[in-house]
Amino acid sequence: xxxHFILGILSILLLxxxxxxxxxxxxxxxxxxxxxxxxxxxxxGEKVNVIQMLPQGRTPHDFAPRSxxxxxxxKASVLLSTGMPxxxxxxxxxxQQNRKISDVSKGIKRIAFNDGGNHEHHHHEGCSHDDHxxxxxxxxxxxxxxxxxxxxxxxxxxxxNKDFYQSNFNLxxxxxxxxxKEISEKLAPYKGRKFFVYHPAFGYFADAYGLKQRAIELNGxxxxxxxxxxxxxxxxxxxxxxxxxxxQFNPGSAHALARQIGGYAAPLxxxxxxxxxxxxxxxQSLEAGFKAEKK
Numbered sequence: 001x002x003x004h005f006i007l008g009i010l011s012i013l014l015l016x017x018x019x020x021x022x023x024x025x026x027x028x029x030x031x032x033x034x035x036x037x038x039x040x041x042x043x044x045g046e047k048v049n050v051i052q053m054l055p056q057g058r059t060p061h062d063f064a065p066r067s068x069x070x071x072x073x074x075k076a077s078v079l080l081s082t083g084m085p086x087x088x089x090x091x092x093x094x095x096q097q098n099r100k101i102s103d104v105s106k107g108i109k110r111i112a113f114n115d116g117g118n119h120e121h122h123h124h125e126g127c128s129h130d131d132h133x134x135x136x137x138x139x140x141x142x143x144x145x146x147x148x149x150x151x152x153x154x155x156x157x158x159x160x161n162k163d164f165y166q167s168n169f170n171l172x173x174x175x176x177x178x179x180x181k182e183i184s185e186k187l188a189p190y191k192g193r194k195f196f197v198y199h200p201a202f203g204y205f206a207d208a209y210g211l212k213q214r215a216i217e218l219n220g221x222x223x224x225x226x227x228x229x230x231x232x233x234x235x236x237x238x239x240x241x242x243x244x245x246x247x248q249f250n251p252g253s254a255h256a257l258a259r260q261i262g263g264y265a266a267p268l269x270x271x272x273x274x275x276x277x278x279x280x281x282x283x284q285s286l287e288a289g290f291k292a293e294k295k
Contacts (some may be wrong), residue, residue: 024049027158030076030094032087033060034273035137036104039147040080043168044154047161051076053090054271057247060084060134073099078153080104082136082146104149105136111207113200135201138270139208140180140279144173175276183283184209190290196235197244198254201270205282216243216253223253232260242289244268263292 028049031037037052044050051072054060063086065073073079073090078100081087091101110132136142151169155162191210195202200215216223216231223231235243241263245254258265266285272278 027154028076029078029080029153030073030090031080032084032090033082033137034271035143035275035278036080036082036146036150038273038275039143039172040150042172043147043150043165045164045168047158047164048154053079054086060086060271065089077157078102080150080153082134084134102149102153104146104153105142106149107145108136108142110136111203113203133200133203135204135270137204137275138202139204140176140183140276141208142204143275143279144176147172147176179276179279180208183279186283186287187211190287193290194238194240195242195244195286195289196231196240196257197246197268199246199270201246202268202282205279211286216257228253228257228260232257235261235263239293241292242266242285244285244289246270 026047026049027044028051029040029044030051030053031040032053034052034054034056037050040048040050053065053069053073054063061084065086069090070093073094074097076094076099079087079091079094080102081091082105083103094101113133137146147169151165154165158165187209192212194212194214195206196214196216198216200213200217202213205211206213214231214234216228235257240261243254243258243261243263243265245265245267247267247269254265266289268282268285269278272281
């Protein structure tokens with residue numbers, strides 16, 4: 001009798017099926033860069049699953065996506081791209097899977113890749129868009145344009161949640177607008193000033209606030225001893241005391257230059273995921289550097 005009862009229960013389970021794991025109904029998107037992933041997460045909230053393609057600590061100029069990256073990309077219905085070279089391989093793969101590629105940098109006015117050393121139109125290894133600076137996300141104004149493009153993508157893919165996405169976008173846009181105003185006021189006294197940085201990633205930020213960046217790395221390569229000596233003379237003539245370095249690159253040249261001028265090297269991260277917090281940090285670091293200079 002007991003055996004018949006157990007068999008009966010098993011039959012019911014086989015017919016009805018065991019409780020299935022709830023399917024994730026969220027929109028899944030892939031974002032090439034950490035700042036773009038943050039923008040997408042801010043707008044998408046709990047209704048969007050954002051997969052970041054670039055690993056932490058890697059530079060987008062030399063990252064080569066491998067099979068693990070492609071497996072993650074295959075989960076997404078769209079790639080949010082700014083046109084970085086590593087994104088092309090991911091995009092080609094996703095097109096083969098009938099996924100969509102969205103250029104979230106569209107509408108941004110591209111500027112020449114200027115390292116501040118009379119190399120405005122030089123070729124920079126590992127960059128796209130001809131000789132244009134690819135670091136388009138590095139200003140609050142540009143970040144707002146990227147956010148608007150992301151919003152349009154989400155509404156197109158998931159129109160039922162349009163109001164939700166729009167509300168989140170409005171909050172982010174207001175935050176970026178307020179931040180742009182705050183930074184403009186903070187850096188206004190230093191308009192026209194030059195800051196020295198290892199990798200020339202901050203062209204859009206400099207352009208937005210009337211500043212000039214001077215790179216130690218030239219044409220994607222370490223400065224030679226002759227070039228470093230020239231940059232050192234220039235830094236001393238400008239009374240520069242702060243050299244900004246990025247964690248994704250070898251900081252040896254920057255630290256050597258800092259020692260030569262009797263200054264110090266300070267970190268700046270162009271790929272920080274906290275894009276709004278990073279804009280504040282960049283502005284604060286630049287202001288502190290300018291204040292330390294004797295003009």
